[in-house]
Amino acid sequence: MNKIERIRELVEELNKAAIAYYKYDSPIMTDKQYDDLYDELTSLEKETGYILTGSPTQKVQGDVVDNLEKVDHKYPMLSSNKTKDLDVVRIFISDKDAIQSWKLDGLTVVVEYRNGELYKAVTRGNGTVGEDVTHTFKHCVNLPVRLRKPVDITFRGECVIPWDTFERINFELLEPYSHPRNLAAGTLRQLDANIAIERKLEYYVFDIVDGFDSGNLIGDYAYASDLDMPVVEHCAVRDLGEDFNKFNPENFRLPVDGLIYRYDDTEYGKTLGTTSHHPLNMLALKWQDQLYETTLTDIEWNTSKTGLINPVAIFEPVDLDGAITTRATLHNVSYIEDLELGIGDSIMVYRANMVIPKVHENLTKSNTWELPDKCPCCGGEVKIHNENGSKTLHCCNDGCQAKLLSRLTHYVSKNALNIDGFSEATIEKFMELGWLSSLSDIYTLQDHKNEMKVLDGFGNKSTEKLLTAIEKSKTTTLGRYLYGLSIPLIGRTASKSIGKYFKGDYSKFIEALENAFDFSQLEDFGDTMNMNIHRWYVKYSNVEDAYIPKLLEFDTPKFDSIVDNSSDLSGKVFVVTGSLEHYSNREDLVAVIESLGGKVSGSVSAKTSYLINNDSLSNSSKNKKAKEMDVPIIMEKEFLHLIGN
Structure with a gap:
């Protein structure tokens, strides 16, 4: 494998790991594995000068779950630069006064207080957009009811669950959590705040984001402590001698995965600036692997x-x-x-x-x-x-049942055609019965309705639910449909780019394929992806093998498309809330807005042009805020009229 190919492989692996870690709280590799791969990628990028736009060294990783309200961070939440080499830390400290603190292993949360009262707690998310978890966060057991002074101030810190609490909770579970970080993250994201009360979260400040600046980190920490806010354990260091050795993770009650070093002079630190990935005034020392x-x-x-x-x-x-x-x-x-x-x-x-x-x-x-x-x-x-x-x-066998099962499972998944209730076990059962031998067979399952009803685990209700979901999937977006086809290297982002470029028009997409259209001119596309999509079209547009889905011949879904191509939403900001009727889900509506030049935000603000909500009389927080700020509240049908549909 050459160095360029290795860079591509590393970026793909690291981004997958970041999504699993930040979005689903279900890591697919260890911190050590991630750090080793990240270090290898950094070295190769420096050596070759080849850097992908999606490289984790160029952006803050991560993603945002959809079940909690999204909030834009006022200040980007960057990652920290990392090393395992003590000599690198010594060079970083040099002759400067530095502060050493624990690198707590939990979930980073930005907390805003207004007039000394907790106003909002937002998770790190992807660094620019997080989730509002105020309802669970306020039950952290070491938080003051109110600050000692009635000040407006914003903190950044880590929400954690101590080891002894973690072990107590796990003792009561049939399927225990793997690590306190997963438990802390899952607890904060619970809709039911009573769960957070039971799990006894703790929070520790490691930064004052806004509202106070003493000019040095020690002073900032002292001020936060004077307000009764819990602060991460820290000490001043000029070398890595006695102060370094007294930070022993084996004896520490909280989960940690390293140490953080920051210059005490915060004004000097600000002059150093940041990269797109990390600030230059801090460095993380990660533990060596076992x-x-x-x-x-x-x-x-x-x-x-x-x-x-x-x-x-x-x-x-x-x-x-x-x-x-x-x-x-x-x-x-x-x-x-x-x-x-x-x-x-x-x-x-x-x-x-x-x-x-x-x-x-x-x-x-x-x-x-x-x-x-x-x-x-x-x-x-x-x-x-x-x-x-x-x-x-x-x-090499296109009729391989493992390939077919995986492709069918992918096609019906949430981010593809989103056919609710169509599990992998159900697909496998239907394959064994001979009902599914291609993707197109999904749309013929109505013919097996009576047989389906008598299967174990089915019945009238389950059968009707599945068939209704299949029928509903026929109205989808071009991006979702293409993503569901498992075209090599054509993932969600590339599929969305195609849908956006062709404005949801399936026939124009096929026409482009037939005329050797160069897809590499699209956003998020490259030469290899362009080659792959044309190879896929040649292979599957005229096939005879019954095992291969005749994707371009069966009754294709009716794509939601933009009828009035002259509609322009540039400069308009939308917020979407509540249930939808015309669009199958919120993501599809967002895709239409973005394809017309508009933007979508997770919260109502002075910049919001419209709040889309089919229940204009709702007492939801977004409705109330929209009315307070004179933001128009429109229903889906009004939005469709706005774009000419």
């Missing part, structure tokens, strides 16, 4: 929706920081070759913070592993693909 030895017992191969056959290491159970683990991804064939694996080899694995592990090293290096000569699912022919030095194994 490796564990075990024995490789097998290599399992699993076929995905694209035909890629993914290898997984199976090893003797090993306790990785409190979690018994037996599996780890092996990524691809080249990765296995580099490790020189063989069944029975002694391997080193790691899993900091109790998340999914990775094989770090092979001590035996027997290199006796065997490449499968057929697909583990269908028994069909397999081939090695070697692009830019990275070898991957692929199933």
Whole structure:
């Protein structure tokens, strides 16, 4: 694999990890794994000068869940630059006065007080937009009822659950949480604040964002403490001697994953500025990883929706920081070759913070592993693909049931056609019955209605619900439809770009394909993606194999499109709330607004042009705020009239 290809692979892996970590609170790799990959990416970008726009070194990672009100951060919440090398920290401190504090491992929250009273608590989200969690946050057990002074001030800090509380809660659960961070994040996002009361969250300030500036960090921390706000444990340092050693994570009651160093002179720190990813006045020291030895017992191969056959290491159970683990991804064939694996080899694995592990090293290096000569699912022919030095194994059988199951599951998923109630287990059952052999067969399931009703777990109500959801999915956006087709490298962002460019017009999209349109001119597209979408069209537009969905021949969905292409929403800001009738979900409506040049915000403000709410008489907070600020409240039908539909 060459360096450019490695950069692309690293960006994809790191972004997937960031989404899993920030949006779903379900990490797919350890902090150590992420940091190692991030360091490798930074080094390669510096060496090659090749930096992708989506690189995590160029933007703050992360994303925002949809079930809580979104709030724009007044000041961007950047990440911290990280190192594991003490010498790098010494160089950073140099001859400056610095403050050392714990890097708490919880959920970052910005807290605004007005006149000394808690006004709003917002999660970090993606750094620019977070979620309003005031209703749960206010139950943190170490927060004052009100500040000691009636001041307007904004703090930034970490919401955590102590280890002893975490262990107590886990003791009462059949399926315990893996780490206090997951529990803290999940608790803050609960709609029922009573759950937060039971779980005893704690909050610690590490920054004053607005409302006070003493000129130095120690003074800011002292002021926050004088207001009765809990402040992260800290001390002044000029070197990494005694002060460094007294911060022992093994004896600390709160979950931590490193130390933070910031210049005490906050004015000097501000003059240093920031990158798009992190401020230059601070540095995080991350803990070194812990490796564990075990024995490789097998290599399992699993076929995905694209035909890629993914290898997984199976090893003797090993306790990785409190979690018994037996599996780890092996990524691809080249990765296995580099490790020189063989069944029975002694391997080193790691899993900091109790998340999914990775094989770090092979001590035996027997290199006796065997490449499968057929697909583990269908028994069909397999081939090695070697692009830019990275070898991957692929199933060549388009009728492979594993590929079909994955593609069907993806097609009906929330971000694609969003067919509610169509689980993977249901799809698998219908495949076994011979009802599903392609994507188009989904739209013929009405023919099996009577048979479906008598299946275990079904009945009249479940059957009608599923068939109604399938019928509803026929009205969708072009972006969702394309995303559901599993076109290689054409993900949600690229699919949205296509839908936006062609204004939801499916026929114009097909016409463009037939006329060799260059998709690389679209936003978020590249040459390889352009090549892939044309290859996909050639392969699937005229196929005879019954196992391959004739995607361009069956009764395609009726796409919501923009009828009046002259409609222009540039400069207009919309807020959407409540249930929808015309659009299948909020995301579809947002896509239409953005395609016409408008913007969508999560909260009503002086900049809001319209609040879209089908219940104009609702007593919701957004309705009240819109009325207070004389923001027009319009229904969906009024919005459709506005854009000419």
